[in-house]
Amino acid sequence: MSERPCILIVEDEPRYVRLLRANLESLGYEVASVATGQEVERDLPALAPSLVILDLMLPDVDGFEVCERVRAVSDVPIIVLTARVQQADVVRGLKLGADDYVTKPFDMEELLARIEAVLRRSASASVRAEDQEFSVGDLMINFAERRVKVAGSEIPLTRTEYRLLSELARHAGRVLVADHLLSAVWGREYRGEYRSLHLYVSRLRRKLGDTSRSPRYIVTRYGVGYALRRPGVAGEPVAS
Numbered sequence: 001m002s003e004r005p006c007i008l009i010v011e012d013e014p015r016y017v018r019l020l021r022a023n024l025e026s027l028g029y030e031v032a033s034v035a036t037g038q039e040v041e042r043d044l045p046a047l048a049p050s051l052v053i054l055d056l057m058l059p060d061v062d063g064f065e066v067c068e069r070v071r072a073v074s075d076v077p078i079i080v081l082t083a084r085v086q087q088a089d090v091v092r093g094l095k096l097g098a099d100d101y102v103t104k105p106f107d108m109e110e111l112l113a114r115i116e117a118v119l120r121r122s123a124s125a126s127v128r129a130e131d132q133e134f135s136v137g138d139l140m141i142n143f144a145e146r147r148v149k150v151a152g153s154e155i156p157l158t159r160t161e162y163r164l165l166s167e168l169a170r171h172a173g174r175v176l177v178a179d180h181l182l183s184a185v186w187g188r189e190y191r192g193e194y195r196s197l198h199l200y201v202s203r204l205r206r207k208l209g210d211t212s213r214s215p216r217y218i219v220t221r222y223g224v225g226y227a228l229r230r231p232g233v234a235g236e237p238v239a240s
Ligand code: CA
Pocket: 011, 012, 013, 055, 056, 057, 058
């Protein structure tokens, strides 16, 4: 995993992008930027950012819609930038899954403080998730002890296999695109290495006594990625 958190800026006004990029880079963040809603959907899986700063006024797709589409595939924290001061807009943004909002023109110090607060919150949320156990069918993962059992027997997994399984488990019921998994488990420079991902998934399946044809745990969505079944939910995981 990349040690510097990547922040994705979605903004079509170059002066805001420059300003944000300069400030965030000086604080040690890695920064990527796109100017349209379409580019967000295209680049989000591969970038796997730690945070998205989303301007609501984009040239192609409405920012609210972008927010909704991001939420459909990712839990990444979103801070919305809005020139519209109406409370209704803000509430709508938060309902669609934004974590916080800042009204333009914004005070840079305030925005940076919000970014750090949102990143802190999401880091502590994942720590809490690590404490819990996850189980679906006969499969049980104990995140605190990093142990995996199937029907009560311990399954020895390599570090990478464990990381892959726990990434799927943390997003159970959701299809994770291949590039997201490669980024999260191996690191961002491994994006595009689909063959090794498939190999690891088959090895993991074998160890868990699972098959691709009638999967009990890991489901393949061809051309997209993989999902771990959610406890208590039969059938296919939700769409990617
Ligand atoms: Ca704009």
